[in-house]
Amino acid sequence: MKIYKTTNGIVIEKNGDYYFKEGIDWDNFMNTDPLIDHIESAIGSFNKIQSEEFDQLKIMAPVSKQEVWAAGVTYLRSRDARIEESKDAGGGTFYDKVYLAERPELFFKATPYRVVHPGEHVRIRKDSSWNVPEPELTLFINNRGKIAGYSIGNDMSSRSIEGENPLYLPQAKVYDGSAAIGPCVYVSKDGLPPQTLITILIERNGQNVFDGQVRVDRIKRDLNELAEYLYRECSFPHGCFLMTGTGVVPPNEFTLQEADQISISIDNIGTLKNTVAL
Numbered sequence: 001m002k003i004y005k006t007t008n009g010i011v012i013e014k015n016g017d018y019y020f021k022e023g024i025d026w027d028n029f030m031n032t033d034p035l036i037d038h039i040e041s042a043i044g045s046f047n048k049i050q051s052e053e054f055d056q057l058k059i060m061a062p063v064s065k066q067e068v069w070a071a072g073v074t075y076l077r078s079r080d081a082r083i084e085e086s087k088d089a090g091g092g093t094f095y096d097k098v099y100l101a102e103r104p105e106l107f108f109k110a111t112p113y114r115v116v117h118p119g120e121h122v123r124i125r126k127d128s129s130w131n132v133p134e135p136e137l138t139l140f141i142n143n144r145g146k147i148a149g150y151s152i153g154n155d156m157s158s159r160s161i162e163g164e165n166p167l168y169l170p171q172a173k174v175y176d177g178s179a180a181i182g183p184c185v186y187v188s189k190d191g192l193p194p195q196t197l198i199t200i201l202i203e204r205n206g207q208n209v210f211d212g213q214v215r216v217d218r219i220k221r222d223l224n225e226l227a228e229y230l231y232r233e234c235s236f237p238h239g240c241f242l243m244t245g246t247g248v249v250p251p252n253e254f255t256l257q258e259a260d261q262i263s264i265s266i267d268n269i270g271t272l273k274n275t276v277a278l
Contacts, residue, residue, distance in 0.1 A: 075220065
């Protein structure tokens with residue numbers, strides 16, 4: 001099942017049908033544990049709507065009061081890219097150590113108001129010369145520290161800033177319009193299959209300028225392990241979203257430009273589309 005946040009309510013998609021209800025508190029609904037059982041019991045109080053009615057609704061990022069965090073260097077491809085971008089600054093070996101370390105790299109990514117909605121503009125920094133999107137499986141972790149659902153995240157990154165010095169990571173990662181999440185939260189008793197594909201397509205003036213894909217099972221870290229480390233000394237009373245790292249990195253000669261169209265798809269979840277702005 002999929003849960004969508006709208007401007008005035010919640011939509012549940014089940015078996016291709018849509019159910020809508022206004023006036024639901026997003027945070028309370030999403031933190032009812034177990035979430036999938038709560039959805040099943042609540043859906044009877046929702047109104048069934050047609051797909052045409054669903055298409056007319058404004059779909060928001062599935063975020064209310066949740067912080068967004070991210071994990072780094074969780075795929076081999078990401079490790080190699082970080083080593084390459086930081087080698088001239090002497091920081092390349094840091095990323096190799098992180099990839100092999102017991103403790104994962106976790107960092108703060110966005111406050112709720114900085115999260116971009118589906119269809120809206122993600123941003124590249126004006127003081128960065130090398131910018132890329134990072135397509136990432138994103139976990140919704142409830143206020144008890146349990147993975148309750150899955151979404152799609154775009155971790156916009158300023159590689160020129162991070163490559164200059166690893167200590168500049170917050171400036172490379174955290175700025176207005178640097179994170180997009182959506183279009184929904186996917187909930188399943190069985191989680192996501194290991195062969196789940198993450199794909200990205202970047203179009204410029206109607207032309208494909210980059211595409212790539214990776215399977216979720218290429219991630220080095222266990223998803224529950226990432227959630228456990230994040231919640232060790234942090235409390236999240238409304239739950240939290242955690243981007244789990246990227247295994248798809250454009251070539252070094254590529255950088256985003258204004259008006260580029262970014263489409264990130266994950267099997268079972270859907271597609272997150274955004275346009276680049278300065």
